[in-house]
Amino acid sequence: MAHTSNTISLCLFIVQLFFMLLAKANAKIPAIIVFGDSSVDSGNNNHIQTIARSNFMPYGRDFAGGRPTGRFSNGRITTDFISEAAGLKQIVPAYLDPAYNMSDFAVGVSFASAGTGYDNATADVLGVIPLWKQVEYYKEYQKKLRAYLGDTKANEVISEALYATSLGTNDFLENYYTMPQRRSQYTIDQFQTFLVGIAKNFITNLYNLGARKISLGGLPPMGCMPLERTRNMGNGNECMESYNVVAVNFNEKLNGLVMELNKELPDIQVVLSNPYEPMLQMIKNPSSYGFEVASIACCATGLFEMGYACDRFNLFTCKDANKYIFWDAFHPTERTDRIIADHVVKTALSKFLA
Numbered sequence: 001m002a003h004t005s006n007t008i009s010l011c012l013f014i015v016q017l018f019f020m021l022l023a024k025a026n027a028k029i030p031a032i033i034v035f036g037d038s039s040v041d042s043g044n045n046n047h048i049q050t051i052a053r054s055n056f057m058p059y060g061r062d063f064a065g066g067r068p069t070g071r072f073s074n075g076r077i078t079t080d081f082i083s084e085a086a087g088l089k090q091i092v093p094a095y096l097d098p099a100y101n102m103s104d105f106a107v108g109v110s111f112a113s114a115g116t117g118y119d120n121a122t123a124d125v126l127g128v129i130p131l132w133k134q135v136e137y138y139k140e141y142q143k144k145l146r147a148y149l150g151d152t153k154a155n156e157v158i159s160e161a162l163y164a165t166s167l168g169t170n171d172f173l174e175n176y177y178t179m180p181q182r183r184s185q186y187t188i189d190q191f192q193t194f195l196v197g198i199a200k201n202f203i204t205n206l207y208n209l210g211a212r213k214i215s216l217g218g219l220p221p222m223g224c225m226p227l228e229r230t231r232n233m234g235n236g237n238e239c240m241e242s243y244n245v246v247a248v249n250f251n252e253k254l255n256g257l258v259m260e261l262n263k264e265l266p267d268i269q270v271v272l273s274n275p276y277e278p279m280l281q282m283i284k285n286p287s288s289y290g291f292e293v294a295s296i297a298c299c300a301t302g303l304f305e306m307g308y309a310c311d312r313f314n315l316f317t318c319k320d321a322n323k324y325i326f327w328d329a330f331h332p333t334e335r336t337d338r339i340i341a342d343h344v345v346k347t348a349l350s351k352f353l354a
């Protein structure tokens with residue numbers, strides 16, 4: 001009798017172990033938590049005083065319900081697709097959007113703000129949310145999450161969540177190459193080192209707040225954005241090679257930072273999600289991805305318009321954004337973002353999502 005019950009409990013134990021291992025093998029992330037700029041802002045800027053906005057048509061015309069949300073896209077953006085790939089919701093809502101509450105934010109939230117950068121001075125240009133303030137919002141979020149889920153479950157979400165960051169382009173294009181201050185202080189190489197120092201502090205802060213799984217976003221080939229090509233008019237609207245070189249150099253420095261953080265901070269797992277190569281391939285060879293237009297954007301003339309200049313009454317706006325790599329002069333279409341998201345999900349993020 002005793003023998004039988006021992007056998008049964010051993011069997012139960014093995015079954016239990018099996019399910020535990022299975023659960024572990026299937027364990028994707030419980031939430032996605034996003035910091036950054038317009039590449040990942042899902043509507044926070046709708047709720048602050050700034051002109052860096054896109055909560056009007058034709059933005060969002062291919063979003064569910066044909067609804068502008070504040071995403072700088074005709075539809076969804078990369079972090080929405082990553083969330084979906086992780087088995088979470090189809091969209092990552094903006095923290096400042098009153099249409100959502102903690103039951104939504106417990107599985108996905110974006111603190112990102114269009115127009116921001118690593119450098120405080122970048123956020124100042126358009127009066128948007130600086131990175132340090134995004135971290136302050138995240139601290140407030142942690143309190144609300146603990147109140148909503150209880151300490152144990154909340155701490156689990158905090159340590160198992162995927163933290164996705166995407167910013168940096170504005171530090172160069174909106175700040176360094178546009179405003180005089182940083183250029184008078186730093187060479188381009190020194191400025192990059194300054195930004196990487198801020199990135200290091202930022203990731204270390206997140207780590208100290210409990211984050212462990214972190215995706216640091218790299219820079220796209222920013223010299224190929226339609227706006228930069230338009231500035232390069234004298235050279236036949238080619239990509240601005242000098243800006244692409246900066247993006248490559250900065251991504252190399254970010255990669256160095258990733259290695260450094262993985263070495264220095266116990267249990268942290270940081271990866272670089274780098275959109276540079278997949279995006280450059282699309283731009284160089286649009287037809288092999290089913291695109292027809294790489295050099296100008298869908299919205300308006302496609303040469304320089306974004307935000308308020310990209311308006312619903314512009315007769316030049318393209319009919320089918322899926323044929324375009326860029327939606328406005330600075331931001332990819334939904335289709336481009338989906339391809340980039342698929343790429344990083346299969347590469348850098350596979351260790352978190354597989």
Ligand SMILES: *[C@@H]1O[C@H](CO)[C@@H](O)[C@H](O)[C@H]1NC(C)=O
Pocket residue numbers: 101102103
């Ligand atoms: C969140 O909002 C939904 C409806 O939009 C509601 O059913 C739910 O009770 C709310 N949850 C919290 C925690 O407020």
Ligand SMILES: *[C@@H]1O[C@H](CO)[C@@H](O)[C@H](O)[C@H]1NC(C)=O
Pocket residue numbers: 120132198
């Ligand atoms: C940015 O501003 C915040 C708030 O004023 C400050 O705490 C932080 O040190 C600044 N960051 C840098 C790199 O200057």
